[in-house]
Amino acid sequence: MKSRKLLATLTAISLFTAAAMFAVDDKKEAPVSKQAGCCAKAEKAGKVCDHECCVEAAKAGNNCEKCKGSGKIEKKAEKAK
Ligand SMILES: [Zn+2]
Ligand SMILES: [Zn+2]
Structure with a gap:
């Protein structure tokens, strides 16, 4: 037993x-970091996406899920150096 x-x-x-x-x-x-299409476009144009939902998500450090982004925003500060 x-x-x-x-x-x-x-x-x-x-x-x-x-x-x-x-x-x-x-x-x-x-935690796949995927930027929303609209935000990627804005960034390529040297701008920040002005969608309200994206701005709110960015404040929290996230990619906008409403615009098909996901995960955390990748920090690109190191690339700039
Ligand atoms: Zn956006
Ligand atoms: Zn959005």
Whole structure:
């Protein structure tokens, strides 16, 4: 009986580990930083997108999800140096 319990525990642990590994994979893919098209266009023109939704999102450091952006805005300060 003891070994059966141990086996169940090991199975539970391996399932948990697999789930944890999937969770890590999700985390790696989740924060994809994608700039909204309108914002990218504005930036190329040397401007800042003036959509209200984009301005609000930018204040929070995010790309505008309403305009199909996602994730955090990538900081480009290092490139400028
Ligand atoms: Zn925009
Ligand atoms: Zn927007």
